[in-house]
Amino acid sequence: MSQGTIRGLLKRDARADRVVPPTGYTAHLTLFVSGAMAFLAVFALALSLASGRLADRWGTELAGAATLRINAPAEQLAAQTEAALTVLGQTPGVASARALTREEQAALLSPWFGSDLPLDTLPIPQLIEIIEGDPGLDAAGLRLRLGAEVPGAVLDDHTRWREPLVEAAMSLRRLGWISILLIGGATAAMITLAANASLAANAQIIEVLRLVGARDRFIARAFVRRFTYRAFFGAVVGVLLGMTSVLLLPEASDEGGFLTGLGFQGIGWLLPVLIPFLGAAVAFLATWTAASRKLKELS
Amino acid sequence: MIELENVSYTYGGGELLSNVSLQLQPGSFHFLTGPSGAGKTTLLKLCYGALLPTSGRLSAFEEDIARLDRDQMALLRRRIGVVHQDCQFLDHMTLAENVSLPMMVSGRGETAQKDDLTELLGWVGLGTRLDALPPELSGGERQRAALARAVILSPDVVLADEPTGNVDWEMSQRLLRLLVELNRMGKTVLIATHDLSLIRAAKSQVQARVLRISQRQIQLAGADL
Numbered sequence: 001m002s003q004g005t006i007r008g009l010l011k012r013d014a015r016a017d018r019v020v021p022p023t024g025y026t027a028h029l030t031l032f033v034s035g036a037m038a039f040l041a042v043f044a045l046a047l048s049l050a051s052g053r054l055a056d057r058w059g060t061e062l063a064g065a066a067t068l069r070i071n072a073p074a075e076q077l078a079a080q081t082e083a084a085l086t087v088l089g090q091t092p093g094v095a096s097a098r099a100l101t102r103e104e105q106a107a108l109l110s111p112w113f114g115s116d117l118p119l120d121t122l123p124i125p126q127l128i129e130i131i132e133g134d135p136g137l138d139a140a141g142l143r144l145r146l147g148a149e150v151p152g153a154v155l156d157d158h159t160r161w162r163e164p165l166v167e168a169a170m171s172l173r174r175l176g177w178i179s180i181l182l183i184g185g186a187t188a189a190m191i192t193l194a195a196n197a198s199l200a201a202n203a204q205i206i207e208v209l210r211l212v213g214a215r216d217r218f219i220a221r222a223f224v225r226r227f228t229y230r231a232f233f234g235a236v237v238g239v240l241l242g243m244t245s246v247l248l249l250p251e252a253s254d255e256g257g258f259l260t261g262l263g264f265q266g267i268g269w270l271l272p273v274l275i276p277f278l279g280a281a282v283a284f285l286a287t288w289t290a291a292s293r294k295l296k297e298l299s
Numbered sequence: 300m301i302e303l304e305n306v307s308y309t310y311g312g313g314e315l316l317s318n319v320s321l322q323l324q325p326g327s328f329h330f331l332t333g334p335s336g337a338g339k340t341t342l343l344k345l346c347y348g349a350l351l352p353t354s355g356r357l358s359a360f361e362e363d364i365a366r367l368d369r370d371q372m373a374l375l376r377r378r379i380g381v382v383h384q385d386c387q388f389l390d391h392m393t394l395a396e397n398v399s400l401p402m403m404v405s406g407r408g409e410t411a412q413k414d415d416l417t418e419l420l421g422w423v424g425l426g427t428r429l430d431a432l433p434p435e436l437s438g439g440e441r442q443r444a445a446l447a448r449a450v451i452l453s454p455d456v457v458l459a460d461e462p463t464g465n466v467d468w469e470m471s472q473r474l475l476r477l478l479v480e481l482n483r484m485g486k487t488v489l490i491a492t493h494d495l496s497l498i499r500a501a502k503s504q505v506q507a508r509v510l511r512i513s514q515r516q517i518q519l520a521g522a523d524l
Contacts, residue, residue: 016403018391018392018396019389019392019400019403021391204387205389207387208387208388208389208400209400209404210373210376211347211349211376211381211383211387212376212377212400212401212404212448213373213374213376213377213401213404213405213452214373214404215369215370215373215404216369216370216373217370218404295369299369
């Protein structure tokens with residue numbers, strides 16, 4: 001289909017559009033379906049973008065870091081911590097290493113035990129935060145050396161739990177995009193059904209138009225234009241409602257975790273604007289295909 | 300102009316027309332008569348491509364109708380004006396819009412110029428009914444509107460299927476005069492009718508060839524008409 005054909009199909013011609021009666025349940029069905037699908041598409045898009053951001057954040061924040069845990073009797077803890085920092089200071093690929101303060105460790109435990117935890121009375125291991133350089137450190141080699149020089153040290157390079165988290169976030173993102181594709185497919189199917197019903201209901205009008213010399217393109221245009229514009233306006237309403245709902249969601253916070261981060265950021269706010277145009281394109285193709293097939297059947 | 304050579308048409312296992320041959324010469328005037336169900340409407344539909352012959356050859360303007368695609372068929376129908384017995388209007392559009400429909404679909408301007416349309420509708424006596432909807436028109440008004448729509452593109456051929464079927468004698472005479480007038484303008488006219496009084500009335504106005512469909516064949520009607 002050439003650009004000229006598409007322009008011709010979409011060009012408004014109020015008189016030509018009047019050949020198809022403007023009423024009928026298919027009009028309401030198309031508006032409702034495109035509006036509802038656009039509303040859902042906004043959420044699927046928000047989910048997908050938020051998941052992508054989360055995967056990126058987890059990936060980048062945790063990829064360059066590791067944690068060393070010193071499990072030792074209280075009287076050896078300081079010495080082993082010092083020894084571990086010495087080893088780390090000599091290890092290639094370690095940009096920096098520092099022992100967490102008592103306050104920082106208490107803050108890490110406070111979500112589970114509260115803020116008034118008497119840390120001094122508990123046998124809490126000492127944590128050392130390691131920031132990797134570029135290239136990163138050789139975790140296996142470091143473990144061997146720590147095993148010999150700091151017996152209570154356990155190196156955690158976050159790989160074990162980072163990868164499933166990032167994978168989960170990526171899966172969510174994929175699900176979001178799959179949902180958008182399914183929404184597009186469902187919209188196309190519903191509009192095809194509505195267009196077929198409309199064409200069948202107007203078979204007598206098509207017969208009259210053919211009698212007076214109308215080409216299939218003229219007849220199809222009247223239906224295609226109507227369904228495309230209905231789908232567009234329905235989707236505009238759906239997107240506006242969807243974006244309003246997303247705006248009303250709680251803002252991202254550490255307490256709320258992932259759920260409160262669902263929404264758009266920066267240029268992401270512009271993406272839902274594309275939904276009505278995509279909806280109109282889907283309606284255009286669905287109606288054009290349905291009309292071409294039906295007109296062939298009716299000939 | 301329109302030529303049928305040994306055309307047969309079969310529908311539902313029964314043969315409605317058998318080896319029919321007919322020539323519609325430019326500027327000629329024909330009546331097609333015969334009893335109800337004899338195949339008059341079928342023959343008209345064959346002439347404008349709404350039906351295709353089961354066998355035989357049917358050509359219009361030197362084109363074999365069976366070989367035309369849908370676009371070419373649409374162009375053919377712009378050269379053949381058809382007046383249906385039931386008129387076939389779009390009930391949600393005004394009379395003016397219905398009559399100018401062929402202009403609209405053929406892309407000849409947005410519609411007929413208002414003055415031209417008023418003149419055309421004035422010619423068929425509907426100059427004051429431009430904004431009426433089809434359901435508001437009487438039988439005679441509908442037939443005259445259908446005739447106006449059939450001729451708005453100035454076709455070479457006008458086919459009329461029982462144009463006086465739903466109107467009184469006075470109105471049928473008025474419609475006949477319009478069709479005769481079209482013939483005098485050089486249009487080929489074929490009227491399918493079972494109304495023999497109409498044919499008799501036409502004899503004084505135009506030199507018409509009267510054809511009768513009988514037993515699936517077409518014959519030149521005798522002097523009994």
